[in-house]
Amino acid sequence: MEVDERWLPESGAPRSIRSFVVRRARMNQSHKNALREHGDRYIVSLTDIAGSPLKQFPDTCGPRAGGRLLLEIGFGMGHATADLAAARPTDAYIGVEVYPPGVARLIGDLEEREIDNVRIVRTDAVDVIASWSDEWPVDGIHVFFPDPWPKKRHHKRRLIQPSFLESVHRILRENGYLYLVTDWEDYARHMKEVTAGFGGFVIEDADPDGYSRPRDWRPTTAFERKGLSRGHAIRELFLRKR
Numbered sequence: 375m376e377v378d379e380r381w382l383p384e385s386g387a388p389r390s391i392r393s394f395v396v397r398r399a400r401m402n403q404s405h406k407n408a409l410r411e412h413g414d415r416y417i418v419s420l421t422d423i424a425g426s427p428l429k430q431f432p433d434t435c436g437p438r439a440g441g442r443l444l445l446e447i448g449f450g451m452g453h454a455t456a457d458l459a460a461a462r463p464t465d466a467y468i469g470v471e472v473y474p475p476g477v478a479r480l481i482g483d484l485e486e487r488e489i490d491n492v493r494i495v496r497t498d499a500v501d502v503i504a505s506w507s508d509e510w511p512v513d514g515i516h517v518f519f520p521d522p523w524p525k526k527r528h529h530k531r532r533l534i535q536p537s538f539l540e541s542v543h544r545i546l547r548e549n550g551y552l553y554l555v556t557d558w559e560d561y562a563r564h565m566k567e568v569t570a571g572f573g574g575f576v577i578e579d580a581d582p583d584g585y586s587r588p589r590d591w592r593p594t595t596a597f598e599r600k601g602l603s604r605g606h607a608i609r610e611l612f613l614r615k616r
C-alpha cells in the first residue's frame with residue numbers, strides 16, 4: 375500500500391544516537407482526513423523553519439504583533455500546544471513532533487478551533503535547533519515530558535544533555551527561557567545536574583529541592599495525567615538564559 379509522505383516524519387541529519395523512536399501507530403480516519411485536507415496549511419519543512427520561521431505565519435502572529443516566538447519540542451498529541459496558542463493568539467508557536475497521529479490530531483484541533491498561530495515541523499528537535507538561524511532568536515522553548523529513557527544503558531538517548539543546552543542557549547534571545555517538565559524523578563535529577571554543570575541558565579522560582587514551582591499558565595498534558603495516575607510527582611525547571 376502506498377504511504378502518503380505527509381504521514382511520515384521529515385528526515386534530518388543522519389546520526390547514530392537519537393532521543394526518540396518513531397512508534398508504529400495506526401492512523402484512524404479522522405487523523406487521515408486532517409492530514410489530507412489541512413496538512414499543507416500547518417506542516418512546514420525544516421528548511422522553511424530554519425530560514426525564515428515568521429514568514430510561515432499570518433501577520434497577526436509573532437513578535438511583529440507584539441507577541442513571542444516559541445518552540446514546543448515533542449508536543450505528543452498536541453493538547454497543551456493548542457491550548458497555549460489559543461490563550462495567546464499573538465504568539466507564534468512552532469511545534470516539533472515525529473509521531474504521525476500526534477501531528478494529525480493537533481492539526482485537526484487547530485482547524486476545528488480556528489487556531490492559526492501554530493506551525494509544525496516533523497523532524498528531530500536536535501536538527502531543528504542545529505539549523506536555526508541566529509537572525510531569528512526564540513523567546514521560549516518548552517520541553518514537556520520528554521522520553522525519560524529510564525534504562526541506564528539508554529541514558530545517552532536522553533534529549534537533555536550538555537550539547538542540547540548549548541544549542542538551545544545559542545538560539546534563545548536575551549532573557550529567553552527553557553521550560554522542562556518531567557514525571558520521572560531520575561530524569562529530573564539528571565536535568566538539574568546537567569543544567570548546573572552547563573551554567574548558562576538560572577533556575578527561576580526554585581523550591582527547597584531546587585526545582586521550579588509550577589507556572590500557572592502551563593496546561594495539563596496527557597502524559598502528565600498518566601504520570602499522576604501512576605503516583606509520579608511532577609518536577610519542573612523554568613530556566614532563564616543568563
